[in-house]
Amino acid sequence: MTAGVNEAATDEWVAETTTFQRVRSVMRTTYDGQTTSEIAARAHVSETTARKHLEDLAESGYVDSSPSSEGATRYARSTESLILEEAHDILERVETGELVQQITDMEAELESYRDEFDAENPEQAAIAGTVIDQQTLTAWQTTRRNLSFARTALALSESKETVQATNAV
Amino acid sequence: MDSQDSAAESHSLRGPLDRTALREFRDVVAAIEPLATGSLEGEIRTTSLRIQLDDGIGRADHGRFDVRWSTTGDYNIHYTDDLDRNLRWDVHPHDFPAPTGDEHYHPPPNAASDPDSVEGSCITVREVELVARATVTLWRDAYDRGSVNGANELVDPP
Numbered sequence: 361m362t363a364g365v366n367e368a369a370t371d372e373w374v375a376e377t378t379t380f381q382r383v384r385s386v387m388r389t390t391y392d393g394q395t396t397s398e399i400a401a402r403a404h405v406s407e408t409t410a411r412k413h414l415e416d417l418a419e420s421g422y423v424d425s426s427p428s429s430e431g432a433t434r435y436a437r438s439t440e441s442l443i444l445e446e447a448h449d450i451l452e453r454v455e456t457g458e459l460v461q462q463i464t465d466m467e468a469e470l471e472s473y474r475d476e477f478d479a480e481n482p483e484q485a486a487i488a489g490t491v492i493d494q495q496t497l498t499a500w501q502t503t504r505r506n507l508s509f510a511r512t513a514l515a516l517s518e519s520k521e522t523v524q525a526t527n528a529v
Numbered sequence: 530m531d532s533q534d535s536a537a538e539s540h541s542l543r544g545p546l547d548r549t550a551l552r553e554f555r556d557v558v559a560a561i562e563p564l565a566t567g568s569l570e571g572e573i574r575t576t577s578l579r580i581q582l583d584d585g586i587g588r589a590d591h592g593r594f595d596v597r598w599s600t601t602g603d604y605n606i607h608y609t610d611d612l613d614r615n616l617r618w619d620v621h622p623h624d625f626p627a628p629t630g631d632e633h634y635h636p637p638p639n640a641a642s643d644p645d646s647v648e649g650s651c652i653t654v655r656e657v658e659l660v661a662r663a664t665v666t667l668w669r670d671a672y673d674r675g676s677v678n679g680a681n682e683l684v685d686p687p
Contacts, residue, residue, distance in 0.1 A: 365670075366654045369662035385658050389550045391600055402656060446548060453572050462573040494541035498599070501545035503574065505600075509548070510573050 370404065379405045383413040387423050393434030447512035459514055466507040473500045542621050544601035550657045551578040551598055557661035565665070570595075582668065585610055587675040594664065602655055603631070606664055607640065614677050615640040618650050618664070637677045651681045 373382070382403040390399070400410035414435050417423040424438045450459065477492060479485035482500055485492055492500070548569070555567035555578050567580040580594040592610035603621040608614075616637040623633060628649035635641055636648060652663045671680045 365651060365663045365666050366659070368666060369654055369659045372662060373658055385553070386656060388553060389547060389600070389657060442549065449552065450573055459573070466574060494543070498542060498545060502576075505545045506548065506574055 374404050379403070379409050380413050380416075383410055384417060384422065387414070387417060387435065387437055390423075390435070390437055393426060393428070393436045395432045395434055397432075399435060443509060443512050444516075446509035447516050450509060450513040451517055454513070456514070456517060459510060459517070463507065463510050463514060466503050466510065469503050470500070470507065473503075542597060542599040542601075542603035542605065544599040544603065546575060546577075547598050547600045548575045550600075551575060551596060553657045554578055554596055554598065554661045555580070557658055558665055561662065562665045562669070584672070585612075586668075586671050586677050588612060589614070592668075594668075596664075598657065604660065606660070608668070608677070608680075610677075614638045616677060616680055618652050618681075620650070620655075623647075634681045636681065648681055 377385070382405060383399065386399055386403045396407055396411045396414060399414065400407045403410060405413075414423060414425070418425045418435065421438055422441050423435045425433050425435050428434050454462070473496075474480060477485045477490050479488060479490060481504065482492060482497055551569060555569070558565050558567050558580055564583045565580050566583070567578055569575045570577045570579050576597070578594075578596040578598075580596065582592040582594070585591045589610040589612045592608060595607045595609070596604065598604045605617060605619050605621075607617040614637045615635075617635040617640045619633050619635065620631045622631055625633065625644045625647045627644075627647070630649070632650040632652065634648045634650045636646055641647070651667070652660060654660055654663060667680055671677055
């Protein structure tokens with residue numbers, strides 16, 4: 361009875377979480393703008409509840425809201441919030457020396473893609489009409505993304521040191 | 530483009546890999562399955578989530594899930610164990626004649642990719658939280674039955 365596993369997962373999730381936790385969880389990795397109605401369905405909450413939680417999440421900067429032409433507000437995870445979340449996680453788990461090395465390695469990888477496709481990034485390559493296979497495209501985009509998180513982590517680490525040092529005097 | 534390239538091309542995840550989704554998947558599994566330990570492959574250059582299972586299904590001693598999840602919600606959830614049995618639940622575009630949707634399943638013993646073997650996936654939920662929970666449930670079911678066969682069809686106990 362294959363419907364069982366999906367229903368069971370949903371029932372457990374609903375039983376073990378608050379409506380706010382579910383809306384936040386859904387929004388954590390929602391990168392395209394979605395309406396309150398779409399989000400409510402995914403989080404198994406009423407639209408009214410979703411709207412309330414989304415307004416709170418927008419207030420705290422976790423999600424960005426943008427009105428659309430039809431009038432329905434759309435919500436997506438705030439990019440700033442996402443970057444800081446990942447940078448923070450990296451800082452907790454990785455030593456500075458390792459972080460610097462990984463950044464260097466990722467920059468080298470991106471340089472090789474730029475050389476291979478004669479473009480600054482995949483968007484430029486597309487404009488130039490260059491065809492890139494899906495696996496390479498995913499690798500390129502993944503490294504660009506993770507490099508951004510890593511650079512932010514390093515900048516955060518350095519700024520923290522400086523600010524703490526200036527606080528101490 | 531030879532047939533192997535085009536096969537890889539038409540079966541890839543769309544979009545960059547999503548480190549945030551992999552961390553969430555890991556955390557959900559850790560909270561609900563004591564036998565599972567998840568860790569990112571590549572703390573920064575994250576290529577997948579590796580979930581080690583401390584006991585094996587049937588005669589196996591242990592097992593492992595390798596999870597890849599993209600920002601578009603495409604994913605691979607690949608199971609492998611020390612008896613070299615493999616199976617995989619996937620969501621991504623494909624050119625198999627069946628099933629019609631992006632959700633599909635590569636059955637054991639070797640996660641077969643021939644069009645006759647590939648099935649529709651029993652996992653229809655799409656949220657990271659829910660797919661992680663469904664994966665644990667499917668593993669536990671196979672573990673309790675002692676068999677990887679039929680992993681894609683959860684049968685209620687009598």
